[in-house]
Amino acid sequence: MTFAHYDPEEFFDEMFARAGAPRLAAHALTQVIDALPPGEIERRQRSAERALLAMGITFNVYGEDEGTERIFPFDLIPRIVAAAEWRTIERGLKQRIHALNLFINDIYHDRRILKDGVIPAYVLETAKSLRAPCAGLNPPRGIWCHVTGTDLVRHSDGQVYVLEDNLRCPSGVSYVLQNRNVMKRTFPQVFAASRIRPVDDYPSHLRATLEHLAPDGVESPRVVVLTPGPYNSAYFEHSFLALQMGVELVEGRDLVASDGFVWMRTTKGFERVDVIYRRVDDDFLDPTVFRADSMLGVPGLMEVYIAGRVALANAPGTGVADDKVIYAYVPKIVKYYLNEDIILPNVPTYICAEDRDRKYVLENIASLVVKAANESGGYGMLVGPHSSKSEQAAFAAKIEENPRNYIAQPTLSLSRVPTIVDGSFEGRHVDLRPYILYGKDIFVLPGGLTRVALKKGSLVVNSSQGGGSKDTWVLAGDPRVETDRPEVDAVMTPALRG
Amino acid sequence: MLSRVADSIYWMSRYIERAENVARFVDVNLNLMLDFPGSSDQQWQPLVDITGDTEQFAERYGEACQTSVIQFLTFDTKNPNSILSCVRAARESARSVREIISSAMWEHLNGSYLMLTAAAGDDGEVSDPHELFASVKTASQAFTGITDTTMTHNEGWHFCRLGRQLERADKTSRILDVKYFLLLPKVDDVGTTVDDVQWAAVLRSASAFEMYHKRHGRISPTRIVEFLLLDHDFPRAIHHSLKAARESVHAITETPTAMFRGPVEQLLGLLCSELAYAQVDEIIAGGLHEYLDALQTKMNQVGTHIYDTFFSGRGAVPKRQSQRRGDVVRTR
Numbered sequence: 023m024t025f026a027h028y029d030p031e032e033f034f035d036e037m038f039a040r041a042g043a044p045r046l047a048a049h050a051l052t053q054v055i056d057a058l059p060p061g062e063i064e065r066r067q068r069s070a071e072r073a074l075l076a077m078g079i080t081f082n083v084y085g086e087d088e089g090t091e092r093i094f095p096f097d098l099i100p101r102i103v104a105a106a107e108w109r110t111i112e113r114g115l116k117q118r119i120h121a122l123n124l125f126i127n128d129i130y131h132d133r134r135i136l137k138d139g140v141i142p143a144y145v146l147e148t149a150k151s152l153r154a155p156c157a158g159l160n161p162p163r164g165i166w167c168h169v170t171g172t173d174l175v176r177h178s179d180g181q182v183y184v185l186e187d188n189l190r191c192p193s194g195v196s197y198v199l200q201n202r203n204v205m206k207r208t209f210p211q212v213f214a215a216s217r218i219r220p221v222d223d224y225p226s227h228l229r230a231t232l233e234h235l236a237p238d239g240v241e242s243p244r245v246v247v248l249t250p251g252p253y254n255s256a257y258f259e260h261s262f263l264a265l266q267m268g269v270e271l272v273e274g275r276d277l278v279a280s281d282g283f284v285w286m287r288t289t290k291g292f293e294r295v296d297v298i299y300r301r302v303d304d305d306f307l308d309p310t311v312f313r314a315d316s317m318l319g320v321p322g323l324m325e326v327y328i329a330g331r332v333a334l335a336n337a338p339g340t341g342v343a344d345d346k347v348i349y350a351y352v353p354k355i356v357k358y359y360l361n362e363d364i365i366l367p368n369v370p371t372y373i374c375a376e377d378r379d380r381k382y383v384l385e386n387i388a389s390l391v392v393k394a395a396n397e398s399g400g401y402g403m404l405v406g407p408h409s410s411k412s413e414q415a416a417f418a419a420k421i422e423e424n425p426r427n428y429i430a431q432p433t434l435s436l437s438r439v440p441t442i443v444d445g446s447f448e449g450r451h452v453d454l455r456p457y458i459l460y461g462k463d464i465f466v467l468p469g470g471l472t473r474v475a476l477k478k479g480s481l482v483v484n485s486s487q488g489g490g491s492k493d494t495w496v497l498a499g500d501p502r503v504e505t506d507r508p509e510v511d512a513v514m515t516p517a518l519r520g
Numbered sequence: 521m522l523s524r525v526a527d528s529i530y531w532m533s534r535y536i537e538r539a540e541n542v543a544r545f546v547d548v549n550l551n552l553m554l555d556f557p558g559s560s561d562q563q564w565q566p567l568v569d570i571t572g573d574t575e576q577f578a579e580r581y582g583e584a585c586q587t588s589v590i591q592f593l594t595f596d597t598k599n600p601n602s603i604l605s606c607v608r609a610a611r612e613s614a615r616s617v618r619e620i621i622s623s624a625m626w627e628h629l630n631g632s633y634l635m636l637t638a639a640a641g642d643d644g645e646v647s648d649p650h651e652l653f654a655s656v657k658t659a660s661q662a663f664t665g666i667t668d669t670t671m672t673h674n675e676g677w678h679f680c681r682l683g684r685q686l687e688r689a690d691k692t693s694r695i696l697d698v699k700y701f702l703l704l705p706k707v708d709d710v711g712t713t714v715d716d717v718q719w720a721a722v723l724r725s726a727s728a729f730e731m732y733h734k735r736h737g738r739i740s741p742t743r744i745v746e747f748l749l750l751d752h753d754f755p756r757a758i759h760h761s762l763k764a765a766r767e768s769v770h771a772i773t774e775t776p777t778a779m780f781r782g783p784v785e786q787l788l789g790l791l792c793s794e795l796a797y798a799q800v801d802e803i804i805a806g807g808l809h810e811y812l813d814a815l816q817t818k819m820n821q822v823g824t825h826i827y828d829t830f831f832s833g834r835g836a837v838p839k840r841q842s843q844r845r846g847d848v849v850r851t852r
Contacts, residue, residue, distance in 0.1 A: 251616070252615050252616045261618060261619040262619075265619045270522055271619060273524065276522050276524050278833070286522060287522065287524070287832075287833030288522055288523055289521045289526045289675065289679075289772065289830040289831075292833060
């Protein structure tokens with residue numbers, strides 16, 4: 023199996039500039055693969071799948087028999103990102119997260135951005151993910167979004183766009199680490215020959231990010247990961263991260279808020295908890311403040327949090343930035359708070375609540391992607407060119423009924439990466455989710471989850487919709503160039519104080 | 521260690537041990553039936569009594585017979601102590617502590633559960649009971665072996681052993697109590713083949729037949745009671761199980777073994793000394809049933825104190841809703 027007959031067709035291909043001409047960054051890998059004996063790549067693909075199965079790298083599927091676990095499909099051919107391109111992505115992500123953090127802090131305090139007319143007030147007032155109890159909140163060190171996974175896509179014009187912000191509880195980073203593990207075993211010689219930046223230190227960066235939030239005066243803070251439990255679809259990731267960071271994995275019922283602190287129940291009595299990396303949504307965190315019927319949370323948690331005696335990551339209320347209408351304003355948000363032009367552009371977005379945009383969307387629905395403002399995971403969306411007339415009519419009716427809840431974007435032609443399909447390489451569409459940690463400074467993991475739509479022609483990469491994943495190789499590039507680069511990072515440290 | 525995690529590990533191993541015990545004594549009874557063709561269904565009621573679920577059984581099945589009792593004790597998912605329910609509960613406990621136990625333990629337990637659900641099929645009928653019970657016993661013994669060889673002997677492992685040993689002591693005492701009560705009054709049978717076969721069945725129910733013979737040679741009710749109750753070294757003897765349980769408790773709390781802090785250590789220490797210095801003749805003279813009854817009450821208290829000490833959370837914190845399981849050791 024070689025790339026001799028691989029055809030990138032009319033799409034932007036991450037590996038090949040055109041048929042038979044690999045991009046510079048992918049050159050080494052294509053040579054190794056082309057030199058493999060026949061059948062070898064298939065054999066390695068199978069052995070990689072077996073390794074993932076043995077490691078128990080699974081996710082739970084809702085709506086099936088209790089605790090049905092599936093393997094997240096994995097494809098051996100990585101996505102490769104050249105050093106220079108990654109530098110732009112990294113700068114762009116740092117800029118975006120820096121600005122979004124300032125934005126979240128502003129809207130829960132003075133709301134200057136509304137007063138200055140940059141964002142219309144109705145957008146915020148109608149945002150479902152705005153959490154009224156968070157008004158006036160000062161999270162530790164002024165940081166709201168400690169862990170972010172931002173979805174990027176590349177269009178056929180070669181430009182990388184931000185498709186979506188995920189500031190709530192982005193998942194998937196465990197696959198990044200495990201995929202890399204498997205790849206190192208599968209292609210050791212490529213790793214030896216290329217300069218692929220490591221991702222293994224993510225857990226220690228995450229732990230440092232979390233410890234940074236500990237209340238003042240706590241010398242060795244106790245950090246825990248809060249999970250909804252074994253039936254959550256991302257339970258594997260929760261337990262993996264806890265294990266990798268060397269901290270306890272707790273459920274809501276393990277914690278109790280009392281005497282102004284949060285404690286966990288252990289066999290040797292109660293032990294104080296200082297930082298909670300919570301993988302439970304805002305709504306379920308504390309039944310006395312948010313949803314009263316929540317069985318997953320800890321009654322009284324918010325009171326301790328507001329008093330500054332326990333830290334939560336991410337802070338409650340950050341989900342407001344995931345609203346897709348607010349997303350449309352991010353370029354203006356960056357300009358407003360940082361007085362900079364946005365580095366990684368948004369996908370052009372039509373806001374259905376605006377009369378002109380809505381008219382355009384309704385007239386051109388067959389060529390657009392329509393998304394609900396508050397859904398994720400590939401649910402609640404219409405891909406115009408892949409839909410029937412009746413599906414389009416149904417979405418048009420929904421837009422008319424509740425315009426605030428919908429946005430639309432042109433249908434992008436996502437870039438592709440060669441993927442193993444029935445014994446040969448075929449191009450499949452991909453996106454990329456890098457992970458950003460906001461602690462003492464902003465850290466972007468050099469890599470990320472490359473999700474691939476395994477169905478031919480499909481643009482939906484979500485695991486719940488038939489997507490798989492690939493390893494993402496960020497190349498280190500020339501060390502001399504590295505040392506020459508201007509130190510933009512220093513500017514990113516926020517001036518906020520909690 | 522988190523209380524919830526310790527609780528899950530403890531119950532995981534208790535449930536596995538429980539499933540093995542149920543499999544063993546149902547299997548022994550089936551074998552016994554083959555030695556007495558045409559014997560009545562009376563032989564089946566005691567099995568229900570041993571599990572302590574007499575009332576529930578009577579309500580749902582009425583009269584005890586071979587079919588109903590086997591059904592109740594193997595695949596009846598409404599009976600929390602059926603083999604299938606036990607293995608399912610063990611699997612659920614293991615699932616929530618997968619990052620604490622070894623993956624070999626999880627995979628084995630998961631495999632055992634899948635084997636059982638396949639055997640139960642859609643109708644839940646037991647097609648080949650002998651083979652089924654043999655594989656349940658092997659699965660449990662393999663689980664114990666995998667646990668001992670793949671899990672660090674840390675706090676979690678000790679909770680695992682604690683659960684297994686307490687369950688084992690509890691079941692051995694029930695087997696002894698029910699069988700002794702049934703066997704002894706039949707004075708006509710004393711010294712006959714019937715009697716020997718019945719007593720051999722008691723030993724087999726506790727996997728003790730061979731080891732008993734190595735120790736004592738011929739069948740004698742008094743020696744059997746002594747062996748199952750007081751033996752130091754036989755792994756299913758109550759004394760041995762409680763000694764092992766006590767060792768694990770002290771390993772968890774790090775209290776020196778000659779001392780005690782708190783009711784779990786005190787009660788287990790008292791029980792072990794009592795069994796170490798007891799004479800079987802005195803016990804039988806005072807009434808074995810009364811003795812076993814008192815012993816079971818004390819073992820139940822140990823279970824309750826283990827819950828209070830390790831699993832419930834302690835200190836000056838407001839009480840929340842109890843997370844205790846539905847079928848914590850019951851008192852008779």
